[in-house]
Amino acid sequence: MTRGVRNPVLIQTLCALAFFVGTAVAPVTPARGAQAKQNTLKPPLQPVPFSHRRHCEKNIPCVLCHQTAATGETAGLPGADVCMACHQSVATGAPSIRKLAAYARQHKPVPWLRIYRIQDFVFFSHKRHAGAKVACAACHGKVCKSDVLKLEVKLSMKFCIDCHKASKASLKCNACHTLSM
């Protein structure tokens, strides 16, 4: 279920903080390098160029490619077979589609580069948010306007907490962090 906290220093920090502030929301000073695992605003160079804008225009639902965005903790990224369902007949001559076809033929996963990442000590669930009808755009910006996706929303603790306050969702430390004392 919930991911555990693996970093002992963090466990101590989290426990100490939880001890001092109880369940109240403390103004946690952001640690330097807290965003280390989150990419910068520069879009990564993907193995196959993919335009959300062009595919959104065809009214393809998000969950066709991000198959567990409504039902799982992670959203999932598509394999080449998902793309080839259409591209065995669409734009077959394009070099990018040939590359895609090769991944599918060899049953190799497409090495998509990740854009949104939260650190291991934070628990997140797509299912819970989809269930509460929180729009993808609230956390990922205007995906359907992008030809090249990049980080638009900084997923800081303040960002999560602000919406949780506004929507009366949980503010308990251990909703998002597992305190293994």
Ligand code: HEC
């Ligand atoms: C439901 C059908 C469908 C699926 C699934 C799909 N595509 Fe497409 N794709 C299209 C259509 C239709 C176009 C032409 C869009 C246009 O006319 O602008 C297109 C265009 C493209 C192009 C531009 C090709 C060119 O002309 O240079 C690329 C690259 C591409 N898709 C990549 C992908 C990738 C990668 C995936 C899987 C992650 C994918 N597509 C999944 C329907 C699909």
Ligand code: HEC
């Ligand atoms: C046809 C397949 C397809 C559809 C439909 C699609 N996506 Fe994607 N999505 C991809 C691919 C491929 C990537 C990885 C490449 C990239 O970042 O552009 C991706 C990446 C993403 C990412 C970044 C993931 C990360 O690395 O952190 C987000 C967020 C995202 N999509 C949201 C959406 C939303 C919201 C919709 C619906 C409005 C949507 N996608 C529809 C194929 C798709």
Ligand code: HEC
């Ligand atoms: C409340 C905020 C929030 C909402 C709403 C949200 N996401 Fe995410 N998304 C995240 C976070 C946080 C991550 C990074 C998770 C991690 O690092 O494990 C993420 C990661 C992703 C990824 C990267 C791959 C993966 O398996 O996680 C994709 C793709 C994605 N989201 C698509 C979507 C789509 C599509 C929707 C709408 C159906 C959506 N997200 C709604 C916060 C959100």
Ligand code: HEC
């Ligand atoms: C735009 C609003 C919004 C944002 C941003 C948001 N959430 Fe939520 N979150 C919600 C709502 C609404 C619920 C209540 C869902 C329910 O009741 O099932 C929720 C529920 C949760 C839960 C389940 C809590 C429980 O009661 O067990 C977790 C965990 C969670 N969010 C983590 C996060 C994290 C981590 C972030 C930041 C990366 C985040 N959320 C950002 C709206 C948001």
Ligand code: HEC
């Ligand atoms: C709604 C989800 C959510 C809740 C509730 C929450 N946090 Fe966080 N917390 C996060 C996220 C997301 C990060 C990672 C921020 C980043 O990477 O910038 C984080 C990071 C932290 C950090 C690391 C330092 C930092 O600021 O980056 C500490 C310590 C922390 N939280 C303590 C707490 C304590 C104590 C509580 C209860 C008062 C709490 N958190 C409640 C989501 C949450």
